[in-house]
Amino acid sequence: xxxxxxxxxxxxxxxxxxxxxxxxxxxxxxxxxxxxxxxxxxxxxxxxxxxxxxxxxxxxxxxxxxxxxxxxxxxx
Amino acid sequence: xxxxxxxxxxxxxxxxxxxxxxxxxxxxxxxxxxxxxxxxxxxxxxxxxxxxxxxxxxxxxxxxxxxxxxxxxxxxxxxxxxxxxxxxxxxxxxxxxxxxxxxxxxxxxxxxxxxxxxxxxxxxxxxxxxxxxxxxxxxxxxxxxxxxxxxxxxxxxxxxxxxxxxxxxxxxxxxxxxxxxxxxxxxxxxxxxxxxxxxxxxxxxxxxxxxxxxxxxxxxxxxxxxxxxxxxxxxxxxxxxxxxxxxxxxxxxxxxxxxxxxxxxxxxxxxxxxxxxxxxxxxxxxxxxxxxxxxxxxxxxxxxxxxxxxxxxxxxxxxxxxxxxxxxxxxxxxxxxxxxxxxxxxxxxxxxxxxxxxxxxxxxxxxxxxxxxxxxxxxxxxxxxxxxxxxxxxxxxxxxxxxxx
Numbered sequence: 001x002x003x004x005x006x007x008x009x010x011x012x013x014x015x016x017x018x019x020x021x022x023x024x025x026x027x028x029x030x031x032x033x034x035x036x037x038x039x040x041x042x043x044x045x046x047x048x049x050x051x052x053x054x055x056x057x058x059x060x061x062x063x064x065x066x067x068x069x070x071x072x073x074x075x076x
Numbered sequence: 077x078x079x080x081x082x083x084x085x086x087x088x089x090x091x092x093x094x095x096x097x098x099x100x101x102x103x104x105x106x107x108x109x110x111x112x113x114x115x116x117x118x119x120x121x122x123x124x125x126x127x128x129x130x131x132x133x134x135x136x137x138x139x140x141x142x143x144x145x146x147x148x149x150x151x152x153x154x155x156x157x158x159x160x161x162x163x164x165x166x167x168x169x170x171x172x173x174x175x176x177x178x179x180x181x182x183x184x185x186x187x188x189x190x191x192x193x194x195x196x197x198x199x200x201x202x203x204x205x206x207x208x209x210x211x212x213x214x215x216x217x218x219x220x221x222x223x224x225x226x227x228x229x230x231x232x233x234x235x236x237x238x239x240x241x242x243x244x245x246x247x248x249x250x251x252x253x254x255x256x257x258x259x260x261x262x263x264x265x266x267x268x269x270x271x272x273x274x275x276x277x278x279x280x281x282x283x284x285x286x287x288x289x290x291x292x293x294x295x296x297x298x299x300x301x302x303x304x305x306x307x308x309x310x311x312x313x314x315x316x317x318x319x320x321x322x323x324x325x326x327x328x329x330x331x332x333x334x335x336x337x338x339x340x341x342x343x344x345x346x347x348x349x350x351x352x353x354x355x356x357x358x359x360x361x362x363x364x365x366x367x368x369x370x371x372x373x374x375x376x377x378x379x380x381x382x383x384x385x386x387x388x389x390x391x392x393x394x395x396x397x398x399x400x401x402x403x404x405x406x407x408x409x410x411x412x413x414x415x416x417x418x419x420x421x422x423x424x425x426x427x428x429x430x431x432x433x434x435x436x437x438x439x440x441x442x443x444x445x446x447x448x449x450x451x452x453x454x455x456x457x458x459x460x461x462x463x464x465x466x467x468x469x470x471x472x473x474x475x476x477x478x479x480x481x
Contacts, residue, residue, distance in 0.1 A: 052434065053434060053437055056431075056438070057371075059375065061371075063382070064371070064378075066378060070381075074123065
């Protein structure tokens, strides 16, 4: 296979795998924070704020991967 | 009242939809530039609209070329500042040529009247880089699209908050209730940042010192993000340079105002750890500190770039369908594309707020981590916590039995 074709393939696969990882991470985060909010409705506001910050941190890792995929596509 | 809100919401939705249809890159994407190939659509239209450039695209009204400022070193070794009104005039009257292919020292330059005219006709000069025919460019200070957009965001934020500050100076909002939609809306957000972001994350009274920076960062990012949703504008935050500078500012504040404890822990490791653990932990801590701020920049940048790429890809799908499957498929995919685009635009509106919040919250967290001071005297902190507990108990008693106090 050509180098360019391999790069496109890698970028596509990488984006998919990064999405799987981020999906699992944010899914777990959402499930446990919802559980927490359901058990203790008083703390729902705090939990929401913490959830957004941690979701952003998880998303950040996925976006690192996405940027690398974009670089593969654009620079090759 | 509710019907009024609903009609406003419907109008906003319609505007968003029309905005998507009118925004440059959709209806006029394939017009005139010879971009009706797959590569042309992807490279010039989708990526060209999302990334930075030395031009401001106002299709269908034309393209404005922005000034070029080049700090260059001539062949004799003298530093000069070349200032031209546009890329066109830079190429026409300056000692510059268009890089057609190749890199480093072996690049081929397009110069000369005839060949340049050809490049201008295909707008090639907007999408490829320029280089000096003699000597080399030291630094490119050219004004770019994202510079203009961040300047617009800056002007909006300054305009809004200077007028509001004058109102507070007169006493509206301090002695009387705040008046008008703008002042109420902004006060809600300012108070939110003060109470929910600055106070919980930064120890003691120190939040007062950092609140102005956090507010500036929040509102600049918010306005820049929202500008990305308006036709003919774009998000300045979808540029790694803009977000990078903002992250560097957070980093610099953390370093400049960092407490002695923070530096001690950063450079010598945790106080009660054995020596070999410290040797391992110190580099990790330092790398972690840099990576935190790098992630801060990349998170905002990637979110905004991702959003605009998705929108342009969805709209570009229509034109890609036209090239690959013909006109009927293009018409059919129009409905789906526009529908998805409106949905993504609404998501982007949410993301604009969330990302501004996240950047500010994480900045506050990082600044708070570095300015935090530990209580060294264990005994003192114990009594302090005891006093704290007592005062809390008093507060609880007061709530339970208000008359006892």
